[in-house]
Structure formats: structure tokens, C-alpha cells
Amino acid sequence: MKLKHVTKMEDMGTRDNIESLFELSKAIKENPDKFRNLFTGTGKRISTLFYEPSTRTRSGFHAAAHELGLGVIDETAESSSCLKGESLEDTIRTFNGYCDGIVLRHEDTRAGERAAKVSSVPIISAGCGKGEHPPQGLLEGFALHQLKGGLDGRGIAFEGDLKNSRTVHSLIKLLAEFKDVSIYGSPVAGLGLPKQYINLMNKKGLRYNECEARDIPKDIDAIYMTRVKQEYLKNKSIDTQRYFMDKKRLDTFSKETLLMHPLPRNAEISPNVDSDPRAVYFKVAQDGIPTKQAILMAALQGEINL
Numbered sequence: 407m408k409l410k411h412v413t414k415m416e417d418m419g420t421r422d423n424i425e426s427l428f429e430l431s432k433a434i435k436e437n438p439d440k441f442r443n444l445f446t447g448t449g450k451r452i453s454t455l456f457y458e459p460s461t462r463t464r465s466g467f468h469a470a471a472h473e474l475g476l477g478v479i480d481e482t483a484e485s486s487s488c489l490k491g492e493s494l495e496d497t498i499r500t501f502n503g504y505c506d507g508i509v510l511r512h513e514d515t516r517a518g519e520r521a522a523k524v525s526s527v528p529i530i531s532a533g534c535g536k537g538e539h540p541p542q543g544l545l546e547g548f549a550l551h552q553l554k555g556g557l558d559g560r561g562i563a564f565e566g567d568l569k570n571s572r573t574v575h576s577l578i579k580l581l582a583e584f585k586d587v588s589i590y591g592s593p594v595a596g597l598g599l600p601k602q603y604i605n606l607m608n609k610k611g612l613r614y615n616e617c618e619a620r621d622i623p624k625d626i627d628a629i630y631m632t633r634v635k636q637e638y639l640k641n642k643s644i645d646t647q648r649y650f651m652d653k654k655r656l657d658t659f660s661k662e663t664l665l666m667h668p669l670p671r672n673a674e675i676s677p678n679v680d681s682d683p684r685a686v687y688f689k690v691a692q693d694g695i696p697t698k699q700a701i702l703m704a705a706l707q708g709e710i711n712l
């Protein structure tokens with residue numbers, strides 16, 4: 407398997423390819439020594455171009471690259487000549503001469519496609535605007551697959567800002583590759599899932615139900631909460647209490663229901679649930695390194711051998 411540009415979830419291919427990436431991520435997670443320094447001595451480098459803040463994705467790609475023996479050139483908006491008016495396209499053209507792959511985060515939803523149009527090296531979109539975040543989709547799909555023993559027949563409820571959450575959009579696209587999946591959406595008022603994702607679920611045969619948070623089935627496989635993306639809202643006074651998760655509410659769900667969140671969180675999940683074994687968001691974040699290694703291997707190598 408070879409990945410070229412990954413600007414949207416479908417660039418990772420259909421179910422077979424996604425399962426190959428899960429398999430590779432699992433092999434890396436279980437036997438990190440086997441994959442360590444795979445690129446050492448090749449002179450290959452990646453660039454992380456981050457025009458928006460990040461804790462996990464930027465550092466996770468740095469850690470993944472270091473594990474693989476890849477060089478890293480790190481650039482943020484604060485250190486970039488974009489402050490002098492340089493276009494994204496010109497920055498990408500320049501970095502094409504410096505590295506073998508570019509991991510991009512940007513506030514423009516179309517930034518990944520814009521970059522891919524002018525880039526001779528793979529572009530990996532790591533969260534662009536209100537669109538998608540494919541590496542996070544793979545990471546959370548992988549975590550769910552591991553924790554639940556597969557994705558067919560699963561039920562997942564999404565709460566919060568479903569309109570602007572790029573991680574939700576990519577995970578829904580990944581889940582749409584699997585069979586008999588039920589999705590529940592419980593958005594904050596005015597922040598519902600964009601029509602294109604509802605249309606995709608209908609086309610792919612997923613069941614989609616929009617409901618109040620209190621009507622989410624108590625035996626659901628996972629509840630996936632998101633913060634309200636204030637940075638994309640004009641109205642800063644959105645009431646987020648409606649989907650607040652605390653221990654009392656979590657205890658109304660099954661002992662098997664996982665509580666997920668892409669992080670960073672704001673007030674939507676009380677810290678009093680962090681020690682509950684169902685609250686897996688920090689554990690899931692650790693899978694960010696092997697899944698990012700898998701993406702880098704698939705983008706920078708030819709064939710992948712497990």
C-alpha cells in the first residue's frame with residue numbers, strides 16, 4: 407500500500423486499506439523495536455507546518471518521525487514568512503525542496519487540497535479548518551477497533567459541535583466503510599452535522615439518528631464528545647452545559663460504554679470521570695504515535711511489509 411496525499415479520509419482508501427493500516431499500527435504498537443529507525447541513513451525528512459495550535463498532532467508526528475529515524479523540520483505560523491504575506495502555495499513549493507513529506511495544519515478548510523495541488527511530496531492534512539483530520543480519524547478508528555474487537559455492528563454517539571469538528575467528520579467517514587454501524591448525533595443547538603456527512607451515511611447504509619443527549623441508548627458502544635470550536639464561531643456565548651458529562655451521567659450508561667474525546671477538552675467532560683476505566687481519551691491519545699508511524703511509512707515508503 408502506498409499513500410500519496412492524505413487530505414481527506416477517503417485518501418486512505420476503502421475498508422481493506424484501512425484495515426491494513428490498523429494491522430500495521432498494531433504491529434508497531436506491539437513490537438516498536440522492529441520498526442524503530444527504519445529510515446535511519448536514508449536522509450529522509452518530514453516537515454510539520456502548523457498554522458494553528460496543536461498539542462497532540464504536532465508532537466505525535468514528531469515522536470513518530472523520531473521513532474522511524476526520519477528528520478523533522480518544524481514550522482509554525484509564528485516563525486513563518488506567512489507573516490510577511492507569503493502564500494501557502496509558495497511555502498509548500500519551497501518545502502518541496504527541503505523534505506519528503508509535509509504534515510499540514512491550517513485554518514482554511516481547503517488548505518490540504520490547495521497544498522496537494524502544488525506539492526510533489528505527500529501532503530498529510532492534520533486538521534484543516536472545519537473540514538477533516540484524517541490522522542485523528544485513523545487513530546480513533548484504530549482505538550475503537552482494538553478496544554471493541556472490530557467496527558462492524560458498532561453504535562457510536564457524537565455530542566457537542568458536530569458542525570465544526572473535523573475529527574468527527576473523518577471518523578464518520580472511516581466508520582462508513584464498515585457494516586451495520588449506527589450513529590447517534592446529539593449536537594449543541596445550531597452546530598449539527600453538515601448534510602454531506604448525513605448523505606454519506608445514508609448512501610453507505612449506516613443508520614443515523616439525531617436525538618437529545620438523554621435519548622442516547624444506554625448500551626451504546628461509545629460516546630464521543632467534542633468541545634465547541636469557539637475559534638470558528640461568531641457567537642461566543644453558546645451554552646455547553648446541555649452535553650456536560652460527569653460521573654453521575656456516565657454511570658447511567660453500560661459498564662462497556664467507552665467515553666471518547668479527541669482532546670483538547672474544555673468544560674464538557676468533568677475531570678471527575680478521568681479515573682473511570684471507560685474514559686479512554688488519554689489512553690487513545692497514546693495510539694497517536696503508532697498510527698502516525700503507519701501513515702508516514704505508507705506515505706514515504708513504497709510497499710509496506712509487516
Ligand code: CP
Nearest residue numbers: 460461462463668669
Ligand atoms: N486531537 C487533536 O488534534 O489534538 P491537537 O489539536 O492538540 O493536535
